[in-house]
Amino acid sequence: MTSDKLIHARNFSHLFSDEARRRKPSPIKTTMAYFQDPEVVFLGAGMPPSEIFPLKAMSIEVPRPPFVGGLARCEDTMVGTLSREQKDLTFDKDVPLARALQYGNSRGQSELLNFLKEHTRLFHHIPYKDWDIITTTGSTQSWDASLRIFCNKGDTVLLEEYTYSSSVEAAEAQGLNCVPMAMDDEGIIPEKLENLLENWTGVYPGTPMPKLLYTIPTGQNPTGCTLSDNRKPYIYSLAQKYDMIIIEDEPYYFLQMDPYCPQDQREAATNAEAKSNEAFIRSLSRSFLELDIDGRVVRLDSVSKTFAPGCRLGWIVGSRHLLDTYWNLHEVSIQSTCGFAQSIISGILNRWGQCGYVDWLKGLRQEYTLKRNWCLDHCHKYLPSKVVTVPPVSAGMFFMLHVDASKHPEFQTTFQGNKALLERYIYEKCVAAGVLLACGSWFKVKSPTSGVEKVNDNTTMSFRGTYASVPPDAMVKGLSILGETLKKEFKLI
Amino acid sequence: MTSDKLIHARNFSHLFSDEARRRKPSPIKTTMAYFQDPEVVFLGAGMPPSEIFPLKAMSIEVPRPPFVGGLARCEDTMVGTLSREQKDLTFDKDVPLARALQYGNSRGQSELLNFLKEHTRLFHHIPYKDWDIITTTGSTQSWDASLRIFCNKGDTVLLEEYTYSSSVEAAEAQGLNCVPMAMDDEGIIPEKLENLLENWTGVYPGTPMPKLLYTIPTGQNPTGCTLSDNRKPYIYSLAQKYDMIIIEDEPYYFLQMDPYCPQDQREAATNAEAKSNEAFIRSLSRSFLELDIDGRVVRLDSVSKTFAPGCRLGWIVGSRHLLDTYWNLHEVSIQSTCGFAQSIISGILNRWGQCGYVDWLKGLRQEYTLKRNWCLDHCHKYLPSKVVTVPPVSAGMFFMLHVDASKHPEFQTTFQGNKALLERYIYEKCVAAGVLLACGSWFKVKSPTSGVEKVNDNTTMSFRGTYASVPPDAMVKGLSILGETLKKEFKLI
Numbered sequence: 001m002t003s004d005k006l007i008h009a010r011n012f013s014h015l016f017s018d019e020a021r022r023r024k025p026s027p028i029k030t031t032m033a034y035f036q037d038p039e040v041v042f043l044g045a046g047m048p049p050s051e052i053f054p055l056k057a058m059s060i061e062v063p064r065p066p067f068v069g070g071l072a073r074c075e076d077t078m079v080g081t082l083s084r085e086q087k088d089l090t091f092d093k094d095v096p097l098a099r100a101l102q103y104g105n106s107r108g109q110s111e112l113l114n115f116l117k118e119h120t121r122l123f124h125h126i127p128y129k130d131w132d133i134i135t136t137t138g139s140t141q142s143w144d145a146s147l148r149i150f151c152n153k154g155d156t157v158l159l160e161e162y163t164y165s166s167s168v169e170a171a172e173a174q175g176l177n178c179v180p181m182a183m184d185d186e187g188i189i190p191e192k193l194e195n196l197l198e199n200w201t202g203v204y205p206g207t208p209m210p211k212l213l214y215t216i217p218t219g220q221n222p223t224g225c226t227l228s229d230n231r232k233p234y235i236y237s238l239a240q241k242y243d244m245i246i247i248e249d250e251p252y253y254f255l256q257m258d259p260y261c262p263q264d265q266r267e268a269a270t271n272a273e274a275k276s277n278e279a280f281i282r283s284l285s286r287s288f289l290e291l292d293i294d295g296r297v298v299r300l301d302s303v304s305k306t307f308a309p310g311c312r313l314g315w316i317v318g319s320r321h322l323l324d325t326y327w328n329l330h331e332v333s334i335q336s337t338c339g340f341a342q343s344i345i346s347g348i349l350n351r352w353g354q355c356g357y358v359d360w361l362k363g364l365r366q367e368y369t370l371k372r373n374w375c376l377d378h379c380h381k382y383l384p385s386k387v388v389t390v391p392p393v394s395a396g397m398f399f400m401l402h403v404d405a406s407k408h409p410e411f412q413t414t415f416q417g418n419k420a421l422l423e424r425y426i427y428e429k430c431v432a433a434g435v436l437l438a439c440g441s442w443f444k445v446k447s448p449t450s451g452v453e454k455v456n457d458n459t460t461m462s463f464r465g466t467y468a469s470v471p472p473d474a475m476v477k478g479l480s481i482l483g484e485t486l487k488k489e490f491k492l493i
Numbered sequence: 494m495t496s497d498k499l500i501h502a503r504n505f506s507h508l509f510s511d512e513a514r515r516r517k518p519s520p521i522k523t524t525m526a527y528f529q530d531p532e533v534v535f536l537g538a539g540m541p542p543s544e545i546f547p548l549k550a551m552s553i554e555v556p557r558p559p560f561v562g563g564l565a566r567c568e569d570t571m572v573g574t575l576s577r578e579q580k581d582l583t584f585d586k587d588v589p590l591a592r593a594l595q596y597g598n599s600r601g602q603s604e605l606l607n608f609l610k611e612h613t614r615l616f617h618h619i620p621y622k623d624w625d626i627i628t629t630t631g632s633t634q635s636w637d638a639s640l641r642i643f644c645n646k647g648d649t650v651l652l653e654e655y656t657y658s659s660s661v662e663a664a665e666a667q668g669l670n671c672v673p674m675a676m677d678d679e680g681i682i683p684e685k686l687e688n689l690l691e692n693w694t695g696v697y698p699g700t701p702m703p704k705l706l707y708t709i710p711t712g713q714n715p716t717g718c719t720l721s722d723n724r725k726p727y728i729y730s731l732a733q734k735y736d737m738i739i740i741e742d743e744p745y746y747f748l749q750m751d752p753y754c755p756q757d758q759r760e761a762a763t764n765a766e767a768k769s770n771e772a773f774i775r776s777l778s779r780s781f782l783e784l785d786i787d788g789r790v791v792r793l794d795s796v797s798k799t800f801a802p803g804c805r806l807g808w809i810v811g812s813r814h815l816l817d818t819y820w821n822l823h824e825v826s827i828q829s830t831c832g833f834a835q836s837i838i839s840g841i842l843n844r845w846g847q848c849g850y851v852d853w854l855k856g857l858r859q860e861y862t863l864k865r866n867w868c869l870d871h872c873h874k875y876l877p878s879k880v881v882t883v884p885p886v887s888a889g890m891f892f893m894l895h896v897d898a899s900k901h902p903e904f905q906t907t908f909q910g911n912k913a914l915l916e917r918y919i920y921e922k923c924v925a926a927g928v929l930l931a932c933g934s935w936f937k938v939k940s941p942t943s944g945v946e947k948v949n950d951n952t953t954m955s956f957r958g959t960y961a962s963v964p965p966d967a968m969v970k971g972l973s974i975l976g977e978t979l980k981k982e983f984k985l986i
Contacts, residue, residue: 022666027935028658034929041971043958044929046714046890050962052564052860053801054841054853056554062547071545101803137630137805137827144826153646165521170825173515221539308546310594310832312630332663333637334630338831339803348547360547367545397539436527436537442520465536469543478534 009295009319065356100339108135187227219252219396295319375467382483397468502788502812558849593832601628680720712745712889788812868960875976
């Protein structure tokens with residue numbers, strides 16, 4: 001990392017897909033250089049007249065920082081008016097609606113981008129100079145775009161052994177090979193990854209070496225585990241050695257919590273609120289961005305978990321050279337992020353300021369810490385520890401239950417030693433009893449070599465639960481039903 | 494067309510791309526059947542808690558119907574408050590923000606979809622029963638999705654000879670063959686299209702027969718022409734005979750105007766405002782949807798030109814069977830249309846009601862008629878009719894100037910009979926003089942057979958202008974500069 005920031009990102013166009021390479025600069029777009037040039041009457045682009053956009057003004061009522069006493073109980077609000085015209089702005093950092101709702105600015109509105117850049121600088125020290133940000137319609141779209149930009153049919157993508165099922169579905173539908181990376185409670189195991197890459201042709205004969213390494217480092221979906229900071233330099237060096245792009249998908253980054261400790265050893269309240277902003281920032285995981293001396297990391301960020309998923313507003317941090325390619329794709333697909341979302345989110349963030357937003361994120365940490373504690377406390381209370389293990393979660397929205405299938409009395413008989421059958425059976429028994437958790441196998445990345453399981457083939461079956469939006473009484477009821485069902489099925493009562 | 498609507502759409506899955514075929518139903522999505530089931534504690538999906546979404550409420554100030562005296566001068570407004578919780582709604586058809594901003598409903602919010610369905614029924618009589626609507630992030634994304642759903646690399650798409658350049662760029666980047674359809678002032682020429690399809694292997698040896706027929710029927714970009722209703726049944730029958738999907742991209746549908754007549758023969762005002770809603774609806778072009786007894790038409794609609802482009806809210810009308818495939822793609826790409834856009838647009842439309850929205854659309858017709866008249870009046874005033882032809886435009890945002898290159902004194906000498914060179918030269922002369930129009934060649938679809946121009950190879954060069962957002966005095970100035978430049982370059986002064 002250099003303090004004078006003189007390093008430039010490397011060029012990775014050799015990794016682009018044929019589709020990305022075929023995208024040529026469009027002549028019509030070159031005319032935009034003359035848009036708003038006072039010397040030229042611009043009859044070049046078909047923009048509807050903004051004076052008849054039907055929105056005269058909008059106002060938003062939002063919580064006012066500091067968010068004392070927790071986000072859910074925050075009664076103090078502020079009202080901001082978003083005006084259509086620049087001259088009528090009530091707040092000088094607002095995006096005027098006439099601009100937010102017009103064509104153009106497909107990278108994002110400058111008022112929003114400037115805030116997000118400053119926010120990024122606060123949390124990550126990127127070692128190269130020419131990094132940038134582009135807005136997206138959320139990280140699912142950012143991932144889809146990443147696949148279109150880097151991968152041709154038949155190319156290979158590495159993903160954590162258990163991962164977000166939609167990420168796998170998107171890649172598989174595009175005809176890509178999805179290869180699992182072995183992981184444990186601290187995420188991807190670098191030694192095993194290195195071993196895999198070194199012996200690639202032996203393990204996956206005929207499958208190309210991977211172009212992308214996709215990871216959800218923090219509060220991973222579905223496992224809830226967080227990739228240890230200690231492992232990241234090793235993994236980054238493997239990406240360098242094997243010339244891969246790292247896609248760092250971080251929707252849960254700001255759902256990092258205080259470590260879990262059992263109820264009787266816990267302080268009365270979490271101490272997150274009391275932490276200074278600096279201490280809060282230091283307490284968070286370090287990003288691959290910070291290790292990225294090459295410019296090969298693409299970070300996917302989003303307000304889906306910090307604000308709300310329906311905003312459909314995400315952003316990508318990466319080298320300008322890579323982001324230009326996303327821009328070219330966006331111009332012929334999503335065009336831009338919704339102008340309402342941009343002006344509203346920008347309106348909130350700029351009114352709060354960086355400090356206010358950090359205060360919001362600290363409040364979020366507190367909310368999720370309480371939710372996670374409540375959930376794990378009741379897991380320990382209700383679930384039979386003889387057959388169930390509950391790893392202590394420290395980030396994200398999910399917890400995972402590992403159940404030892406071999407302890408089921410009929411595992412070898414009725415279920416013929418097939419843990420997938422037993423998992424499905426237990427899932428259905430739980431739903432019938434009144435609680436639904438997702439099956440772990442739904443998130444398992446299948447090896448491209450059919451029939452051969454390369455990683456972690458044991459008798460542990462898993463279930464994913466969430467505590468994010470579950471009311472406390474429902475959580476108690478759900479975990480109690482789950483405990484009863486497991487005890488009954490495993491003949492523990 | 495049947496009045497009892499018993500016909501069902503046919504199944505077109507044989508036309509799906511490999512990518513669309515590979516998309517499997519996801520097990521995690523099956524759990525959503527239990528979401529909000531009172532009998533089941535749902536720990537299945539990771540939804541953030543809506544009680545801490547930072548929006549307490551929003552209010553929007555919009556024009557109030559009827560829009561007397563024109564949209565731009567409409568001073569009477571109404572304010573609507575969009576509440577977070579269902580129980581606090583001030584208007585019972587609003588989408589509560591807690592739902593609009595949550596995951597789920599990736600087809601679109603029901604309050605919006607219901608309005609759009611009723612709107613669709615008002616304007617189109619679809620002959621089959623099982624049609625539906627899905628929201629998108631605008632028609633550019635709808636087109637991108639259509640290509641992903643129907644086309645494999647190497648497949649063929651038919652487009653109008655001149656068309657929206659981004660539509661071609663999207664298809665070409667995906668490795669598709671773009672084949673131009675000959676057109677005149679009334680759009681696609683069906684006889685020429687039939688001739689092309691009958692002699693396909695002779696004309697384009699080695700190029701697969703087309704899967705998609707893409708058309709911008711109304712106020713076409715860039716030509717401004719509108720496909721004659723009389724030609725549509727012929728074109729539809731060709732789509733049937735050659736088993737193609739018709740993609741009907743209709744962003745300018747509601748920018749249809751009263752026919753142009755020269756200033757001195759014109760009534761004092763347009764009569765659109767005076768027309769009844771029924772007469773207005775009857776005055777519009779008929780859609781391919783209305784001819785669609787098979788369910789092979791996919792109509793792309795959008796509020797980009799009726800409200801504002803930055804809404805990034807469009808929708809697709811088509812058979813439910815086809816739209817399910819778009820839904821599957823959306824779930825791993827855009828997820829859904831922005832919740833702010835959906836609740837705001839739904840809030841406006843449902844407050845106005847169908848009648849109010851039709852009144853808005855009639856107002857839009859009036860605004861564009863005035864803009865078009867002003868533009869064409871000044872074309873006739875300033876442009877040298879010896880070398881320039883200006884077709885009378887009756888829909889959309891664009892006008893086209895056809896300039897006879899052969900009348901340029903140096904066409905055969907300095908420009909060696911190459912109209913592309915002269916077009917570029919005139920373009921640059923105009924920009925230097927202070928007016929910018931787009932070159933017609935930028936919108937020309939190149940035949941996949943390299944070097945051979947199959948259609949319309951003559952000495953006409955064209956320029957595309959817009960009147961949509963150009964203030965009256967700028968239009969006068971721009972066209973006057975254009976006229977002077979052409980006269981000077983063609984030695985007419």
